[in-house]
Amino acid sequence: MKKNLGSLPAVYPMPVLMIGTYDENGKTDVMNAAWGQICDYDKIFISLSEDHKTCANFLKTKAFTVALADADHLAEADWFGTVSGNDTEDKFERTGMHAEKSEFVNAPVIAEFPLTMECELVRVLETDGIYGAIGRIVNVKAEESILNAEGKVDIGKTNFAMFDQFSNAYYGTGEKLANAWDIGVSRFG
Ligand SMILES: Cc1cc2nc3c(=O)[nH]c(=O)nc-3n(C[C@H](O)[C@H](O)[C@H](O)COP(=O)(O)O)c2cc1C
Numbered sequence: 001m002k003k004n005l006g007s008l009p010a011v012y013p014m015p016v017l018m019i020g021t022y023d024e025n026g027k028t029d030v031m032n033a034a035w036g037q038i039c040d041y042d043k044i045f046i047s048l049s050e051d052h053k054t055c056a057n058f059l060k061t062k063a064f065t066v067a068l069a070d071a072d073h074l075a076e077a078d079w080f081g082t083v084s085g086n087d088t089e090d091k092f093e094r095t096g097m098h099a100e101k102s103e104f105v106n107a108p109v110i111a112e113f114p115l116t117m118e119c120e121l122v123r124v125l126e127t128d129g130i131y132g133a134i135g136r137i138v139n140v141k142a143e144e145s146i147l148n149a150e151g152k153v154d155i156g157k158t159n160f161a162m163f164d165q166f167s168n169a170y171y172g173t174g175e176k177l178a179n180a181w182d183i184g185v186s187r188f189g
Pocket residue numbers: 029030031032033034035036047048049051052053054055078080081082083084085086163
């Protein structure tokens with residue numbers, strides 16, 4: 001028996017993305033975004049509320065970074081999603097995290113997050129109440145500790161967080177379940 005739940009954003013898991021930007025004075029801001037996803041091999045789309053400090057920042061700098069929050073930094077990630085740089089002057093500094101300028105774009109790389117996409121703003125989409133930023137991923141910076149022998153990200157060495165938008169909670173990534181483009185054909189092909 002199925003029940004109708006009405007209109008809901010019913011996708012799980014959602015990512016816990018940390019959008020890093022500079023304001024006009026080079027001050028770091030970071031916000032939490034669950035509504036973001038890869039939309040091309042080298043592009044990422046983030047759906048935003050237009051009044052965020054983050055939006056004012058990337059419109060000026062034409063750049064942002066996107067880090068994946070991990071379980072070790074959930075309180076910081078949640079803080080970045082709870083208060084705004086518009087009214088909390090020391091939003092980033094209060095966490096004690098460290099930022100350095102990306103080598104590739106005019107946006108901060110947060111040292112404590114193990115994986116960061118460095119993006120240049122290529123387009124802002126405004127349509128039907130949706131405001132979104134599309135960034136071109138010009139580089140991915142990753143801690144060596146999360147890479148395998150071939151230099152690729154090894155998810156087994158990470159503890160990236162996932163967001164459950166049904167109950168507004170964070171979950172950890174579990175063990176690997178199966179290989180993609182493989183388990184289906186293995187069973188049904
Ligand atoms: C788990 C979580 C997910 C969020 N996802 C989004 C999102 O996808 N888009 C958005 O505009 N705001 C999202 N927010 C809210 C912003 O992160 C929040 O309003 C933040 O204060 C904006 O910061 P800023 O004004 O310094 O840019 C989320 C917050 C949390 C806690």
